[in-house]
Amino acid sequence: DIARIARAIAEYEYVVMLARPDQQKAAQRACGSQVEVIPLAVDDMWARDTVPVFVEEGGEVIGVDFNFNGWGDKQEHTNDARVGRTLLAKYGIPRVEAPLVAEGGSFETDGEGTLLITESSIVNENRNPGLSRDDIEADLIETLGVDKVVWLKGVRGQDITDAHVDSLVRFTAPGVVLLDQAFPGTPPDSWSRAADQARAVLSKATDARGRRFEVIDLPQPDLDRITGEGDDFVSTYANFYVANDSVFMPRFGDRKADDRARGILQEQFPDRDIVPVVIDTVASGGGGIHCATHDQPGKPVD
Template sequence: MRMSRRQTLQAGALAAVGVALSACRAQDGSRPAQGRGNAAPVGATPAGGWRMPDEAHPHELTYMSWPTRQIWKSDIYGVREDVARIARTIAEFEPVVLLANAQDVKAARKACGSGVEVVPIPVDDLWMRDIGPTFVLGPDGIAGVDLNFNGWGNKQIRGRDSRVAQAILDDEHITRIKAPIIGEGGAVEVDGKGTLLATESSLVNGNRNPGTSRDDIEQVLKALFGITTVIWVDGVRGEDITDYHIDALARFSEPGVVVMSTPDEEAPRDVWTGAYDQARKVLDRAVDARGKRLEVVELPEPVDIGRRGDGFLACYVNYYVVNGAVIMPGFGDKKADSHAASIVRDLYPGRKVVQLPVDTLGEGGGGIHCSTQQLPRTT
């Protein structure tokens, strides 16, 4: 049985990923290096003014990953349809590079079409936001932060996924910054102007960073991503495989504006509504890196979505901003879908809003943002 990102399951004895600054073995079967990056040394420390741009910063391309039968079992056909649909849609606005195991390349190319570049790099699963590098820009060009993916705290096999970040960076000849902590790209959200949002439940957690304090993790985040202000919310521990990533709760649409996934007023009280209440209180009184209070915009969650599994991710904030557009989920609740699209359209003037059905992806507890990772443009 595959693991839902909204279910905590025992995955057996998995080896923990260390945080020593050592280089992993290069991947076989990757395409010839494209040389998008500068040739700084592997394992470079985050010095020289690196900063993580916001997602609306122009993209060079989007990275994605082709799901495997080993993880998705009988849901493989549905989830591959979802991933291919996302890839084809993004490719209308910017290039897409999709990683796939060598034996899956042909099927991925057929499903995604000629507008998507499929490259043979070994993968376990589709969650590129978490397994890929998180890119930063600086005076020396571009670098990729490798957050030492360990299967969300050793909850899922990741023999290949733990090497994806380095494989991409090696392939592109981009500087690799190996983080001294363990985390995932979906655990951090930035405004591009010095402010970062994160959940304590995901990063300040013994399954990633045992014995490491919040203050110590905060200092690392500031150094890695060029941040001066970190706003922490509690999140939820142990109820989903990610320990509640911030990208399913709150996103920056621009500096000073946070979009929150908002439960329906009639929703039963549970750990998720409690996490929303706590986060809302924090954000209502928070000050960003510019010393300004935040504006919080509610993005109501859908209500009429039929029978879904307990792990279904029914939130609109897991959208993805691309060049000229915002790609967001639609859940079949016509009223809620239309209302959400209207809100996002107002938040991103000048961008086309495209809604896609991604039901199988949602049953896996993730969404469009979880399945993508942007390579920011350097010029």
């Protein structure tokens, strides 16, 4: 699944795969010649959370290292904690160490100063003990250069991330968001209630430019029709990745739901190819395409 994602994205933009040194050759064979595989000690595959968050300051790209600690010390990730520092050194990108512990999947921005985030994933003693929401908001504004933070409640303790926003709400344009929705008729649970709470917040909030949010539903597939399985299976279409001229979304096997999600994404990204990718093994591990990837600003590649 990981190699399939890399090969698909490599049709549109340059792709670097991180692989343990002893797995580099096998990863290169799996990914093919269009993907550069570099040896780098890693513990797991969630690049969204371990690779630095890139910001631009004075025309220079800077990598912000958010001190990854295994999603609140739920797992041991000694190697992953060093990925940010190692990767920035390799590419000669200046490193800034954030005053917080967080993960890239907990941030969603519109590129115009607005940040969406769940309280559960960062205002949490397992990451930032002793810091209030106001403390954390001030640090986020200073570190990321955003102007406004919109807080969603999220869900504590029911998945390893404490409910990252990238599986709940995603921007498609400034002022426009897609909101994950349970399959119609699914009994309410903590996740659907979190989505309801997010809708209530977004319906009243404005972004950094004073715009009201347009909220568009992005329904999940029927779990009785998908091809994947597992207690940690993530069946949201919201965990998509936006690449050059393209958007990569999961294909879960419920044809009607897959087609509906693809249509919604195509309406929101009319000038991009919408590319479905089978990721059942990745999803069974509790993540998606966005979780497994991280965009790094760079010069255009021929």
